[in-house]
Amino acid sequence: GQNIDQPTEMTATEGAIVQINCTYQTSGFNGLFWYQQHAGEAPTFLSYNVLDGLEEKGRFSSFLSRSKGYSYLLLKELQMKDSASYLCAVRPSRGSGTYKYIFGTGTRLKVLA
Amino acid sequence: DTEVTQTPKHLVMGMTNKKSLKCEQHMGHRAMYWYKQKAKKPPELMFVYSYEKLSINESVPSRFSPECPNSSLLNLHLHALQPEDSALYLCASSQTVAGQMNTEAFFGQGTRLTVV
Numbered sequence: 001g002q003n004i005d006q007p008t009e010m011t012a013t014e015g016a017i018v019q020i021n022c023t024y025q026t027s028g029f030n031g032l033f034w035y036q037q038h039a040g041e042a043p044t045f046l047s048y049n050v051l052d053g054l055e056e057k058g059r060f061s062s063f064l065s066r067s068k069g070y071s072y073l074l075l076k077e078l079q080m081k082d083s084a085s086y087l088c089a090v091r092p093s094r095g096s097g098t099y100k101y102i103f104g105t106g107t108r109l110k111v112l113a
Numbered sequence: 114d115t116e117v118t119q120t121p122k123h124l125v126m127g128m129t130n131k132k133s134l135k136c137e138q139h140m141g142h143r144a145m146y147w148y149k150q151k152a153k154k155p156p157e158l159m160f161v162y163s164y165e166k167l168s169i170n171e172s173v174p175s176r177f178s179p180e181c182p183n184s185s186l187l188n189l190h191l192h193a194l195q196p197e198d199s200a201l202y203l204c205a206s207s208q209t210v211a212g213q214m215n216t217e218a219f220f221g222q223g224t225r226l227t228v229v
């Protein structure tokens with residue numbers, strides 16, 4: 001089976017830094033993706049990791065450790081507009097010849113003034 | 114153009130109705146996906162099409178019937194749904210180029226379906 005776990009909710013203050021963790025156990029691994037989803041809207045792509053280490057993209061960074069089945073998304077200089085759900089998605093092995101994206105449980109982040 | 118367009122945005126249907134959800138993309142992506150998302154839950158994969166052929170069916174009930182008429186269009190035909198099928202239905206697409214790993218999925222805005 002596929003298990004991808006995230007904390008359900010987090011709260012942080014405007015201007016602060018927050019780290020959202022994701023742990024996964026999947027049948028193979030071909031990349032981990034982070035998405036942001038505002039209520040009632042489509043998920044939008046934030047970052048991608050396939051090798052171990054840190055990927056930085058402006059205020060957002062994502063880290064991956066394949067041996068530990070672990071990733072985190074780091075959000076710096078939090079803004080009110082960052083209040084959203086953050087979804088970790090893993091692309092397992094292409095067993096059937098087709099890639100698919102399996103989403104974690106999602107983390108609802110609330111940014112307070 | 115990095116858009117995935119879904120119609121309609123909202124749909125209310127009775128349990129005896131037949132309706133269809135539509136999805137369109139012009140990014141040249143040859144993989145297309147249907148996801149179902151309930152409130153405060155993550156998207157759940159339903160179907161994957163690769164090169165217009167059904168590649169993955171995640172044990173979805175037969176009252177949901179997908180169709181991929183060409184490389185830009187994806188439909189989801191609905192028949193005899195139940196109230197618990199009410200959800201946001203998301204369409205997504207991605208590249209399938211072998212060796213290119215950084216191929217994120219692009220999502221449409223979704224169709225909010227209510228079954229009464």
